[in-house]
Amino acid sequence: MLIVQKYGGTSVGSLERIRAVAARCVKAQREGHEVAVVVSAMAGETNRLIELTSQLRPGPGDREVDVVVATGEQVSAGLLALAIRELGGQARSFLGHQIKILTDSAHARARIQAIEAERLRACFAEGCVAVIAGFQGIDERGNITTLGRGGSDTTGVAIAAALGADACEIYTDVDGVYTADPGVVPGARKMERISYEEMLELASLGAKVLQIRAVEFGMKYGVPIHVRSSFSEATGTWVVPEEASMEDIVVTGVAADRNESKITLRAVPDVTGVARRIFSPLSAEGIIVDMIIQNISHSGHTDVTFTVPKGDRERAIELLAERCPELTGEGANLAWDDDISKISVVGVGMRSHAGVARRMFEALAEEGINIQMISTSEIKISCVIREKYSELATRALHDAFELERPEGERRALEGERPAGRG
Numbered sequence: 001m002l003i004v005q006k007y008g009g010t011s012v013g014s015l016e017r018i019r020a021v022a023a024r025c026v027k028a029q030r031e032g033h034e035v036a037v038v039v040s041a042m043a044g045e046t047n048r049l050i051e052l053t054s055q056l057r058p059g060p061g062d063r064e065v066d067v068v069v070a071t072g073e074q075v076s077a078g079l080l081a082l083a084i085r086e087l088g089g090q091a092r093s094f095l096g097h098q099i100k101i102l103t104d105s106a107h108a109r110a111r112i113q114a115i116e117a118e119r120l121r122a123c124f125a126e127g128c129v130a131v132i133a134g135f136q137g138i139d140e141r142g143n144i145t146t147l148g149r150g151g152s153d154t155t156g157v158a159i160a161a162a163l164g165a166d167a168c169e170i171y172t173d174v175d176g177v178y179t180a181d182p183g184v185v186p187g188a189r190k191m192e193r194i195s196y197e198e199m200l201e202l203a204s205l206g207a208k209v210l211q212i213r214a215v216e217f218g219m220k221y222g223v224p225i226h227v228r229s230s231f232s233e234a235t236g237t238w239v240v241p242e243e244a245s246m247e248d249i250v251v252t253g254v255a256a257d258r259n260e261s262k263i264t265l266r267a268v269p270d271v272t273g274v275a276r277r278i279f280s281p282l283s284a285e286g287i288i289v290d291m292i293i294q295n296i297s298h299s300g301h302t303d304v305t306f307t308v309p310k311g312d313r314e315r316a317i318e319l320l321a322e323r324c325p326e327l328t329g330e331g332a333n334l335a336w337d338d339d340i341s342k343i344s345v346v347g348v349g350m351r352s353h354a355g356v357a358r359r360m361f362e363a364l365a366e367e368g369i370n371i372q373m374i375s376t377s378e379i380k381i382s383c384v385i386r387e388k389y390s391e392l393a394t395r396a397l398h399d400a401f402e403l404e405r406p407e408g409e410r411r412a413l414e415g416e417r418p419a420g421r422g
């Protein structure tokens with residue numbers, strides 16, 4: 001088999017840990033596999049490098065910041081190759097440009113466009129483990145680029161896709177993906193399998209263990225991803241293409257996202273082109289709008305409410321006030337609220353089971369939690385609530401859908417009928 005292993009910062013946080021990683025790589029190779037290893041910078045290193053550059057006031061998307069920040073991964077790749085040799089194995093390290101990993105030129109958030117796999121294949125042919133610096137690439141003009149925080153995950157999955165690997169193992173400091181944040185819900189269960197789509201919807205749970213772009217890459221190229229702990233041999237969570245049996249599990253997990261703010265425009269004239277006037281200036285500045293709700297109009301006016309990342313709320317308000325004063329003038333028509341949490345239940349089984357929304361609303365009502373906004377997709381229902389109820393709601397929903405119980409032992413939904421969400 002051809003296996004790609006990716007190790008995060010804590011897994012390569014010291015020489016002792018790098019030696020443990022080396023032992024795992026050598027073991028996989030001795031079992032007869034071809035092994036490519038992608039590494040992050042040692043824990044804390046990327047933060048340290050960013051902090052150093054920021055003291056020298058770089059511009060936005062500065063080329064030189066990537067030159068500095070990419071070095072963290074160079075160090076861990078070289079050290080791991082040495083540690084593998086120390087154990088009697090053979091290894092060679094590769095930086096992004098040596099492979100090469102071609103990206104666009106968006107510094108600090110570059111996207112991978114192509115990977116040449118020949119050098120890695122040649123390395124396997126010589127019996128070596130290929131150790132690859134994650135997070136970095138090179139653009140068409142030869143500039144060093146980086147992929148954004150957590151980007152080594154994406155390097156790992158992209159390398160696995162380019163090599164046609166049998167699996168991409170993501171080694172991290174948690175042992176898998178849970179039905180809810182185990183810090184909030186002590187009874188949260190580790191999932192055995194989850195579909196790419198569910199993993200994307202559970203972004204706020206997933207983002208901590210797996211960069212979202214890595215999941216998108218895996219989905220696009222069908223790379224099975226195994227999220228597991230580098231501190232144990234236990235099986236973690238497989239992120240895989242959707243299978244028919246997954247539909248039997250109606251709700252897979254509960255996630256809370258406390259990183260959004262809500263913006264409301266009241267008494268907006270209900271005429272053609274208003275939504276464009278509101279949302280174009282935001283998208284032009286790269287502000288990502290998540291939930292959007294527009295009401296039925298009363299006497300020619302309507303309310304529009306939407307959410308944006310908390311960090312962008314201030315800028316969004318400024319932009320709205322500047323660019324569409326006719327909608328937002330008079331002060332009182334424009335309101336915002338940072339004190340919210342978006343709580344979601346996710347599962348591909350929602351496509352074929354009714355009653356999920358009902359059980360969700362019941363559980364929140366029983367705790368006296370008011371719902372401010374609701375939105376649904378085919379496999380997710382999200383409610384915006386007061387932030388202070390976020391943990392309570394997570395626990396209540398985890399209980400209501402009996403996620404602490406093994407999948408086969410959960411109670412059927414009330415009024416179960418095929419199709420529709422009811």
Ligand code: ASP
Nearest residue numbers: 040046135149150151152
């Ligand atoms: N070292 C980079 C970071 O901390 C990339 C990674 O670890 O995935 O964001």
Ligand code: MG
Nearest residue numbers: 008150153209
């Ligand atoms: Mg990470």
